[in-house]
Amino acid sequence: MRTIGKALYIALIGLLWAQSPEEKGKTLFQQRCAACHKVETKLIGPPLARIGERRSQEWFLRFVANSQALIQAGDADAVAIFKEYNQQVMPPFPDLGEAELKALWAYLNSVTPPAQAQPTATAPASRTQPIYPGEQRPMKREDFAFLRATFWGLVGAAVGVALLLAVIIHFVSVRRASSASQE
Numbered sequence: 001m002r003t004i005g006k007a008l009y010i011a012l013i014g015l016l017w018a019q020s021p022e023e024k025g026k027t028l029f030q031q032r033c034a035a036c037h038k039v040e041t042k043l044i045g046p047p048l049a050r051i052g053e054r055r056s057q058e059w060f061l062r063f064v065a066n067s068q069a070l071i072q073a074g075d076a077d078a079v080a081i082f083k084e085y086n087q088q089v090m091p092p093f094p095d096l097g098e099a100e101l102k103a104l105w106a107y108l109n110s111v112t113p114p115a116q117a118q119p120t121a122t123a124p125a126s127r128t129q130p131i132y133p134g135e136q137r138p139m140k141r142e143d144f145a146f147l148r149a150t151f152w153g154l155v156g157a158a159v160g161v162a163l164l165l166a167v168i169i170h171f172v173s174v175r176r177a178s179s180a181s182q183e
């Protein structure tokens with residue numbers, strides 16, 4: 001038993017460590033880039049969702065590592081975006097290794113467009129899933145499953161209580177009837 005417990009524990013820790021590149025990239029993005037970038041809208045810098053549609057991975061790696069070096073080398077795309085953003089300097093990230101930059105790339109390209117995200121992610125259920133005011137996305141699948149489980153749990157409990165009551169009422173009335181007939 002002990003070894004099984006230990007193995008489970010190790011497996012759990014392994015699962016926690018084995019983050020996908022997208023998840024790593026998301027964490028990195030929030031820590032290092034979110035001050036100036038949003039994925040879908042302009043902030044200080046351009047929106048970066050699906051950057052792979054307009055830039056190559058190689059360009060991305062070089063730009064993020066040191067955008068000014070690329071701009072000064074005369075790269076046309078880098079110079080153009082630099083001018084478009086009023087020559088604001090994006091800081092270099094010399095401490096981010098290739099694996100981290102690739103994780104950022106993977107994350108940014110995994111972000112689905114908001115208009116398409118809804119029909120593809122929840123196509124059959126989207127009409128039955130309410131969207132509450134202030135909530136932009138439809139309910140998550142897990143939330144829905146949780147609500148369904150709660151609903152059936154409550155129904156089960158109600159039926160159980162009703163049956164119990166019926167049994168009690170039955171016995172009480174049987175007793176009354178028998179005591180009435182004894183009098």
Ligand code: HEC
Nearest residue numbers: 032033036044045046064081082085087088089090091104
């Ligand atoms: C201090 C603000 C700032 C931070 C922090 C920052 N950026 Fe930028 N970024 C900019 C600006 C401003 C631009 C527009 C180009 C320019 O002015 O150099 C830009 C441009 C870019 C571009 C080019 C976009 C395009 O359409 O070609 C990429 C890619 C990019 N940033 C990625 C990142 C990533 C990844 C991080 C985090 C590791 C990051 N940036 C952090 C300000 C920032």
